[in-house]
Amino acid sequence: MLAILTVGLATFLRGLMILVWGHDVFFAPPLLDGPPLRWRGVSIARANLVLMAASLGVLAVLWLAFTRTLWGKKILAAASNPEAAKLVGIEPAATRAAVFLLAGCLAGVAGALVAPVTFAYSGSGFHFMLKAFAAALLGGIDRFEGALVGGLALGLLEGFVAGYVTSAFREPFVLGVVIVALMVRPSGLLGSPAVRIT
């Protein structure tokens, strides 16, 4: 039910965006001007460096927040056992709201960072969301490092497939690989497998 509710919300927001900006496609200026950096024959666009730095930075902050601060631990506690959390004075509804807010902000930041590199229109959210979920699930959804590993794996895979297998069908191909991977190992690359009992 919650999943469908959020789908409804997303559709509603997308509708608002269409009302404000229409179906036009927008291009944002690059994050950093200047020629790409060269290092040992490899060329790296400056903007991509910003993206990598930002990803690592966000990951570091999140990791610190959830493992070193009380705020983060409260959230993990409420997620693990809402009833027990209530008994020690944590309000699961509040932590859930906080996480939703945080996730939304992170998604927004990600969108802003990525917009200069690709383009932006009202439907771009879904496209990236699918890849983002795939990356998160592939890496293992119960750990932050999972998202990083999954993202890297997905990106590398897409690059290799585009270069050596098929360029036009790289996205369906990569999605197919992710599906197979999840079926073989539902908990993802880094996730801990769940024990199936009654």
Next chain:
Amino acid sequence: MTALLSVRGVSKRFGGMSVLTNAGLDVHAGSVQALIGPNGAGKTTLLNIVSGYLAGDTGNVTFRGRRVDGWSASRRVAAGMARTFQLVQLFGRMTVAENVVCGFHLHERHSLVGAMLRTRHFLAEERRLRRAADDLLDRLGLTSYAETAAALLPFGLQRRLEVARALATQPALLLLDEPCAGLSGPEVQELGDVLRRLAADGMGLLLVEHHMPFVLGLADRVAVLDAGEIIAEGRPADIRTNSRVIEAYLGETAHAPA
């Protein structure tokens, strides 16, 4: 007489924790075998391994003369092994009657085409199932609740419904996981009567329970599990006075032997 169910040498570890060590027991047709022990002893784990919801690390389970290790839980049901659960696993959104009809799943003959065309055969079969379900409901005193959604039943009746549904699978062996938990005195009495009759009719029962008077009054044999090991096995009267058993329960608020 060969046992209906024979469990030998079952061990199970969860991570670093050893939950069962070399556990084994027998259940004979027409008798009630109880499995008791302090909380955390591994009783439900053993039951899960016997019924196929969990795989043991070592050991084997023989049912009706055949090794069932590696068999899926539903395959064991087809072979005649039914069970109830500590937390009831009813079909909450279906009615009480529908839950029991589902229990006949393995004993009904249907075709998709017959259902779509509403053939006479299909309708006759549905009627037969409904009658059989009503019969079971009557045996367990649930007739007046037949059209109630299962989730709305009071707890004690939910447990009884689960027994009814398990019986619908026409088992030779019935495994019960703490069927008395949450039941009132009279309800416990009624359950005992039902189970006694089932055993008298030839069914084998494996009963995991904490309720001592219930166990001691119903069981033909009692096995005691403590920290994953069977520490005693025998008739109820002998188990009551067994020093190792008493020691295992020391400090527990178990019902004192009457």
Next chain:
Amino acid sequence: MTGRRPSEGLAILLLVAAVPLATQSPYHLTVAGLALIFAIVAQGANLVMGVAGQASFAHSAFFGLGAYTTAVLSGRYGLSLVATLPVSLVVCFVVGFLLAYPALRVRGFYLALVTLAVSEIFTSVISQLPGVLGGAEGIVDVPSFGLGGWVAEGRLTKYYVIWIGAVVASVSLERLLASQFGRVARGIRDSEVGATSVGINLTRAKTQVFAVAGVYMGFAGFLYAHFMQYVSPGAFGLNTTILVVSMIVVGGMGDMTGALVGALVLSLLPQWLRDYVGLEPVFFGGLLVLILLVLPEGLVPVVRRTLRSSLGRAPGAPGGCVAV
């Protein structure tokens, strides 16, 4: 649950059959025909999501698979519909069967993602293959319904062909649900462990459910292709899946009549929005959220209960499983 339950779906469809009495404009008939087609998709999707409780979001892929299979075979290769119909249905059956395997490995949110990915794969592949599959522009020369020498000319005839299809689909699905098949589907929704404990094999159960649902949605796709005589990838993407899910939720998830009513309502309502172009996502998204928050059961169960109690009868469990 005793006594022959009259088919609610049939009753509603009989009303819909009367639409041409009110209007014969091609536009209105197209809208009504599409509403019926979506009713079939919604009911198939409801089987998987509502009745069996599987978080599958691949509905538009089955719809599209059925549509494209028949469009390619009849439009590009000239096969008669007598051949393309079974082929479309078999293709959807097989794909549905295969899609059950992810459902055995992952659940809920994870399964939603996997099925979304499958749907995306389908749309991408379809759009990227020009030539036979028409690429992004689709296939434009799909023939109308025809059998032997007869061809369905005109919107009215095509509308009634669709209507017959909707009746067959709706009644057959209702009857299926009132049998062992329905019990198994609801069993795996209510409690997989409980289902196992009565001997239901989860693999068989899920493959059956996904395959059968796929067939119904593919059938709707078949009808769509020959009704519109045109297929394109745009009609079978995420928007369509969301639309179908909205129909099920608004009508009442798990309730076949609910899926039917939800489809009719959500197909016809946007006609009033025609003056406010571009409002669809806002409207659908908002409606979905509103219904989930205010009336999560959906319209039909609530209406049915109100009607029953006002008629003095005790509310029974809807979607009865034992047909007596």
